[in-house]
Amino acid sequence: MGVEQQDRDSYTGYLTTGHEWGGGLKELNTPVPRVLYFFLTLAFLFSVGYWVLMPAWPLGVTYTKGLLGIDQRKLVAASLHEAALERSVWSRRIETEDFAEIQSDPGLMNVVRETGRTLFGNNCAACHGVDAKGGPGFPNLTTTSWLWGGKPEEIFNTIRVGVNSAHPDTHVSQMPAFGHDQMLARQDVLKVASFVYSLSHPDAKDIDPARVEPGKALFAANCVACHGSDAKGNPEVGAPNLTDRYWIYGGDFDTIDTTVWGGRQGHMPTWEDRLSKLDRKILTLYVVDKRMVGP
Structure with a gap:
């Protein structure tokens, strides 16, 4: 009884193991809970x-298969099969219905937004940006300013054939280098650039007004064949509208001057062999929807 009392911690009531460290610290023989x-x-x-x-x-x-006979491979296969059946319902409708019918169906447009977001992110965002607002050299797709036409059928065709691409039916477009190729003298290039800048900046104070009027005459002699007499562009040849604020390469005077001097030649790949007709149609609807809700 005395030995047990001696080896028992007086504070906790547990026996000690007999191990003791300097300072009188003893290890308790604490039972496992x-x-x-x-x-x-x-x-x-x-x-x-x-x-x-x-x-x-x-x-x-x-x-070992287990008494329940659960097979994860079969579960995954069944899930994929179910997803394919569900996809076949809406994909068949998108393939067969025209653009207006699809756009009028909220359920189908929800599918377009979900699927189109992935397709656009994987194939188009590298150039046009995740928000489809473009950047230097790449058009903003959320506006109403379209080079080759903004109707769904026209957008669908542009996605199919591309611009200056390897497709036999590709859109072909190139702006001449009026200054570099000595089609216009340096001072005449500055006059044309001044006039073009004034179209979208009518109240600008940073250009020489003496250049604007002669620039207009030079524009009429050299540029109207593509951009039109009103400078509002021509979708048939991919010529942009020069009177709005939407610019592919930049609408400041220096950039316009550079464009007139050195020309431009954009490029968009053909997606006919890369994406199915269904995917291209979904992309078209997705882009049109982005334009409708965009600025």
Whole structure:
């Protein structure tokens, strides 16, 4: 009784192990909590039950199938099959219905937005940006200013054939280098650039007004064949509208001067062999929808 009292911690009531560190610190012989045994037993029973019911043990080229017969491969295959059936319903409608019918169906347009976002992000965002607002050299697709026509059918065709691409029916477009190729003298280039700048900046104070009027005459002699007498462009030849604020390469005076001097030649790949007709139609609808909700 005296020995037991001597080896028992007076504060906790637990026996000590006999180990003692400097300063009188003794190690207690604390029992393992019973709740731990309970959870260990529960985990063991769960493991045994799982091994019996579910696929678990490898056996050379096969494995134990379990009493429940669950096969993850079959579950995944069934899920993919179900998804394919669901996709076939809306994909068939998008393939066969015209653009106006699809646009009038909120359910189909929800599919277009979800699927189109992925298609656009994987194939178009590198040039046009994730928000489809473009950047230097790449058009903003959320506006009403379109080079080759903004109707769904026209956009669908542009996605199919591209611009200056390898497709036999590609859109072909190139702006001449009026200054570089000595079609216009340097001072005449500045006059044309001044006039063009004034079209979208009628109240600008940073250009020489003496250049604007002669620039207009030079524009009429050299540029109207593509951009039109009103400078509002021509979708048939991919010539942009010069009277609005939407510019592909930039609408400041210096950039316009550079464009008139050195010319421009954009490029868009053909997607006919890269994307299915369904995917191209979804992309068209997605872009049109972005334009409708965009600025």
